[in-house]
């Protein structure tokens with residue numbers, strides 16, 4: 001392994017960058033109906049500031065970057081930022097997580113800017129339910145975004161589904177069937193109890209239900225960053241992934257840091273405080289000073305979270321990037 005390790009000998013190779021706290025949806029498990037209080041524009045890292053962090057991270061051995069949000073596609077100039085990141089020597093993998101609403105417009109440009117793969121969040125295939133879960137969205141937009149991502153050559157295109165008891169759990173098999181002939185890659189993410197939106201469904205329960213369609217065979221050949229365990233239904237062109245932060249935490253394989261839109265570097269999704277990079281950057285910190293701050297954040301990575309034991313913190317997925 002090249003690069004930097006944390007105090008628990010985990011290699012840190014992955015930086016997730018939230019480029020905005022704003023979003024064009026209001027998903028029930030992520031945001032209050034009125035949205036979150038918007039941070040003034042000047043408090044958000046500029047592209048140049050983000051690039052300073054990216055270059056320092058790469059010098060420490062980080063080679064995978066994910067652009068997320070909020071909704072990354074509402075940040076003006078997002079294609080240019082992707083181009084800037086992908087042109088850094090040492091960035092080997094660049095991906096994005098999006099709700100897909102604006103993807104039909106941007107998919108081709110993102111690919112020509114260097115984006116390689118994409119995760120698209122989609123919790124229901126029913127039109128009225130989509131509007132209820134996202135409060136403001138239209139299913140047709142995200143479906144068009146999915147198709148546009150595939151047509152533009154992003155690969156893999158992964159669909160992220162958050163199953164919720166009594167809300168969309170009657171659609172698990174419909175999502176699983178999307179992996180058959182159509183060959184989509186579908187990942188089920190356990191709902192993290194950041195607010196009281198709904199009850200989570202353990203991956204083991206989903207797996208049992210999906211196996212009514214056929215036995216799930218482990219699958220290892222899909223690009224990603226380790227949080228999901230992948231399987232395939234017999235004859236399926238696509239894969240089914242389970243991400244189980246609550247029932248089977250993957251902390252011992254955690255390889256990531258998270259940069260918030262306002263320049264806080266979080267060692268863990270559940271860290272209560274982040275390392276402020278914005279103030280030192282605006283005070284003129286050089287690359288060496290930034291590297292020292294990144295190294296400190298890596299050293300502060302906790303061994304694990306304690307969600308299963310009832311840990312609750314006021315993490316805002318929309319600002320830290322999910």
Ligand code: SAM
Nearest residue numbers: 030069070071097098099121160191192317322
């Ligand atoms: N707006 C983009 C999107 O929705 O894909 C990117 C940001 S969103 C915060 C990133 C991911 O976090 C999405 O896949 C979303 O489903 C997931 N997410 C948000 N809140 C969650 C929660 N409480 N539990 C599990 N996943 C959550």
Ligand code: SF4
Nearest residue numbers: 023025027030070099
């Ligand atoms: Fe927006 Fe993504 Fe949060 Fe939904 S999950 S409200 S799309 S940031």
